[in-house]
Structure formats: structure tokens, C-alpha cells
Amino acid sequence: MSNLICSLHDQALELSKQYLACEKELLEILVKIEAKRVYLEQGYATLTEYSQKALGLSRDVSWNLVTIVHKSKAVPELKQAVQRGVLPLSKARQIAPHLTKENSQKFIKLAQTMPREKLQEALARECPKVPSVEERARVINATQAELSLCLPKEVMEKIRRAQDRVSESQKKWVGLAETLEQVVEFYLQHKDPKERAKRHEVRKSKAAVKTIQARRTVREFDGAAISHELDFRPINKPIAKIPSKNRVPIPAGIRHEVIIKNAHQCTYQDPKTKLRCEKGRFLHFHHKLPVAKGGTNALENLTLLCSAHHRLEHYQGSA
Ligand SMILES: [Zn+2]
Ligand SMILES: [Zn+2]
Structure with missing residues (x-):
């Protein structure tokens, strides 16, 4: 290996060590800021808003940190695992919503050893309400978004029935996206305060x-x-x-x-x-x-x- 490659690798190693150490310290500080509601004093309504606007953290990073801060109030073991460096932030974020005092030991251990997808499957097996696929909505171009979610079978059957009704009323085959659009429109017409x-x-x-x-x-x-x-x-x-x-x-x-x-x-x-x-x-x-x-x-x-x-x-x- 050339000297240049070795040196670049060493620099990257050193910087990522510092980066991970900073992440842990930041979590610790945010726990204190949340406890004293420092963000209100600074004119921000929530810790999330504070960490994005005042600290300049990205949406994802601040979301990960804040979720862990909030869950750590009830389950301090979560914060401690991150601080000991045995649990990466992204994994801590993944298990946080489902963590209780009772299952914390088991889930923190699973999160340390399993890759993300396997961990999601394990969470779904252990907690009946957790979907085996993480919910995700992302904008893919100027006019469209992609939505992935996991539904109970009975809900899917109801959507199929709605699809039949929408197809009948339009006298043509209608796909799931259009069915969802019609259903949402109908719901908003009746329930949305603006309407x-x-x-x-x-x-x-x-x-x-x-x-x-x-x-x-x-x-x-x-x-x-x-x-x-x-x-x-x-x-x-x-x-x-x-x-x-x-x-x-x-x-x-x-x-x-x-x-x-x-x-x-x-x-x-x-x-x-x-x-x-x-x-x-x-x-x-x-x-x-x-x-x-x-x-x-x-x-x-x-x-x-x-x-x-x-x-x-x-x-x-x-x-
Ligand atoms: Zn507002
Ligand atoms: Zn008021």
C-alpha cells in the first residue's frame, strides 16, 4: 500500500473517531437541554426545531438524536448504550419507538448484532404492532412521491373493495394510487376542518x-x-x-x-x-x-x- 493511501486511511479513521465521540457528547448535552427546556429560552418551540435551526443539524440527524433523548427519559439504558459506543445512533433510533423498560436489554442486544432489515423483522416478530417494513414517504420528482408501508391483511382487503367501487364508478380499471387518491379526497371532504x-x-x-x-x-x-x-x-x-x-x-x-x-x-x-x-x-x-x-x-x-x-x-x- 502506498504511503498516500495509508495516510488518507489514517486520517479518515482519526476523524471518524472524533465524529463518533462528538455525536455521543452532543447527545449528552441535548439530554440536559431537554431537561431544562433551554430551547424555549432560545425562542424555539421544540428540541427538534432547536437542533435544526439553532445547531444547524440535518433533519435526519436531529430526528435521530431527539428521538433518543425523549426515549431515554423512560429508558436510560438506550442513551447509555450509545454513550458506551456499543450502539450506533441510527440503530438506537430504529429501536427507540418500541423500547420499554422490560424489553430494553433484549432489543439493545439485538440492535448491536443485527443489520437494519433483520432488526426490523425481529422487532415486528416481538411487537405485534410494528410493521416488518419501515414506513417511508419520499418525493421522487416534481409531481410524484413514493410511499412504502405495511398494512394488516384486512385493511388491504378493504382497499381492494374500495378499488372495485372506484373502478365501477369510473367505468374503467383504476389502480391503487388512484383509489387511494379518491378515498383520501372523500375522507377530507367529510373530516377536514378546512373543508x-x-x-x-x-x-x-x-x-x-x-x-x-x-x-x-x-x-x-x-x-x-x-x-x-x-x-x-x-x-x-x-x-x-x-x-x-x-x-x-x-x-x-x-x-x-x-x-x-x-x-x-x-x-x-x-x-x-x-x-x-x-x-x-x-x-x-x-x-x-x-x-x-x-x-x-x-x-x-x-x-x-x-x-x-x-x-x-x-x-x-x-x-
Ligand atoms: Zn407551529
Ligand atoms: Zn393560547
């Missing part, structure tokens, strides 16, 4: 033609002093009960208008990049002026935030 809000708008404009009436009644908060609690109800859940005797539930019409106004998306804007949060799930209604300070359910006082940014907003509001 429901649009229907509400249509109904409202029809009603307005028939009769002239007050557009809406904004029920003012009655002013009693209550502490402002986080309203963590997902927005597509009907209001089952009034959370506090002083708090007036947001009327359905206003809820729909808030959804339409904000395109059913979190309204948090990153102060540095000015980019808006893209989350469209688990959204909460947030009173800009808290109810406890006299904030009302008026459209102008309401906005949508994802759960992480809702928590951040209240953290900063109370700081």
Missing part, C-alpha cells in the same frame, strides 16, 4: 340572501379574573363542555372563520427567517389577548397555533 369551514361559508352566504341579520354575535368575556389556560383541544373536535365557568366557548361560526382566514395552518412566524410554521395538524385556537386579560372570542383576537408553538407563545407571554 367543513368552506361548507360553512357557503351555507352562510346562502342564508344571508334569504334574510338580513346580524352577521354574528360576539359574546364578550364577562371579565371575571381567571388564569389563562392552554386550550389544547384539537380544533376539529366538537366542544363537549365549557372548560371553565367563566370561559365562553368559541362559537362554531367563528372557529370556521379563523380556520379559513389562516388556511388551517399554524400562524407562528420564525422571527429570524420570517418563515411561517407549516404544521396543519393538532392545531389549537389561541387568544392573542388572553381571556384572563379581557380577550374575547372575536375573530381578530383569535389565531391558530400548533401545539409546540402554542406552548412557546404562552411560555414567552408569561416570561
